[in-house]
Amino acid sequence: MGYNVFGHTVGLKPSELKNLERFYRRRVPPASIISHELARELAKVSADLNRQVGLLINRKGEIDYVVVGTFNRIELPELRGYRDHIARLKGLRFIHTHLLTSKITHSELDQDDLIDLALLRLDLVGALEVHPNGEPGKIHIAHIIPDPEFFAGGSLSDKENQFFYFLRPCYVWELKENFLELIKNLEDELERVKPLKEVEEQKDRAILIFLREPNDPYLEERIFELRELARTAGVTVVGEIVQKKPSPDPRYVIGKGKLLEVMVLALRNRANLLIFDRELTPSQVRAITESTDLRVIDRTQLILDIFAQRAKSKEGKIQVEIAQLKYTLPRLRAKDDAFSRLTGGIGGRGPGETKLEIDKRRIKDRIAKLERELEKISQERDIKRKRRKKLAFKTVALIGYTNAGKTTLFNTLAKSQYLAEDKLFATLDPVTKAIRTPNNQVFLITDTVGFIRNLPEDLKKAFRATLEELYSADLLLHIVDISNPDFESQIETVNQILEEMELLHYPLLMVFNKIDLLPPSEFQLIKALSHRYKAIPVSAKRGDNLDLLLTKIEEILFKTPLEYLTDKVLEPVSLEEENPSKDPLTHKLDV
Structure with missing residues (x-):
């Protein structure tokens, strides 16, 4: 010293x-x-x-x-x-x-x-x-x-x-x-x-921080959603801080007094991470990190981390990397003058490029390369879609708020076992299977990534290849978690995203999922809501009303009247996209 x-x-x-x-x-x-x-x-x-x-x-x-x-x-x-x-x-x-x-x-x-x-x-x-x-x-x-x-x-x-x-x-x-x-x-x-033996050293322990602006009706929903995002990312939430403030502090987002409260809470609960429920500027992240000695991330970075954990296909990994690089690019900053370097040689003497400029150029080059790869994958998907059209297959795309039960419904209908967890963004990569209706008609069903309110713009752009499946669909199946008290706000969020994607004019059928989680006293209410939204109430997990759903899909896709209901859903079949040379209808259904 x-x-x-x-x-x-x-x-x-x-x-x-x-x-x-x-x-x-x-x-x-x-x-x-x-x-x-x-x-x-x-x-x-x-x-x-x-x-x-x-x-x-x-x-x-x-x-x-x-x-x-x-x-x-x-x-x-x-x-x-x-x-x-x-x-x-x-x-x-x-x-x-x-x-x-x-x-x-x-x-x-x-x-x-x-x-x-x-x-x-x-x-x-x-x-x-x-x-x-x-x-x-x-x-x-x-x-x-x-x-x-x-x-x-x-x-x-x-x-x-x-x-x-x-x-x-x-x-x-x-x-x-x-x-x-x-x-x-x-x-x-x-x-x-908080005994040390109860704390896993490698596990993140986070405090969630919210800014409540005037006339904010969705605070409880935002708290619940960020808590679920943290759980999905494998983070233990040890505290939540809410500050009522008309506008965010330009330096710390929250006031200095509230930051003091955050630090004492972190000390008591052995927290090592702060998660803000809003996008932070690079200078805010830097200021809060330097003041608290804790890692600081925002909601966007948390979602990106979940996507990075769950992306399995090459396409999904490329999409996540593009989004992460675009998020990182404006947050790069120079550390000091020691990073400047000389190019050397005649005509090349001088300060040259700084390391910061080199890093930015490399990231831009990497983004351009990944976008070309993604475009190639998108073209391959387009070819597959055209093959399906030639075979006269009708297609249905599952859409909805994240964790609404889309993959569970997909698995039940298609008799498949894709990952379906009670977590947000369990599905990132689109999957397509063939389904047979009670009237022996066949259509394709595609599971897609879930939506969420205030989805970062870079993520929307990065996942355009995944969401292109929606544009070729003959019917959009909007899955709603009717057991969620915030379901109306989630419907509004999905409709807003569909409007941004210019998909509102596509044929759409709403499905109220998870009716098995509701008490019998609410059945009349669900019946009224189903009538209001023209929705089909189902339980994907228990199989309730799936025969009605399939018959309704058949009526829309094939213009057949709704003449009967069956007590049993016929066994669905898989469509192997990797073998386009064979007629999947003949190959899989033996018809």
């Missing part, structure tokens, strides 16, 4: 810097928060400089940092190598001075002190009053509360008392607290609240 003095050192004389450097030779008894002698020396130096002076003291009583500020403000340097384990105190206490004047007769801990305490996970923070004559006054001390029930009382509001405990202001020689015992009790309580 050396004897460097950190902070606002501009204008200090060499003799003043030497006086500050002498603090590095001082020691504090390990059991003391600060000694009386050190407090008197700190107060005198601070009064002589007319600036705040602070000391970062480790648990051995050694002074690791000497920091100088202005008259009314002090900023801590970046701390590295101090117990960076999630949800652990840093192992440093910060004692600094507050200068008094004839107008300022006492000085308590301010919000900056509490922000430093929470964001840097300090053992404690103390503000030592300094009179104009250089004599030390009372010291104000606070530390984080591991659990709201751990301590009672305090000197500030109930809201702040949920996060911090304030010792009674007193003179330094009146301090009776044993520092080592205090810190041991704090860390024991942190361990009691």
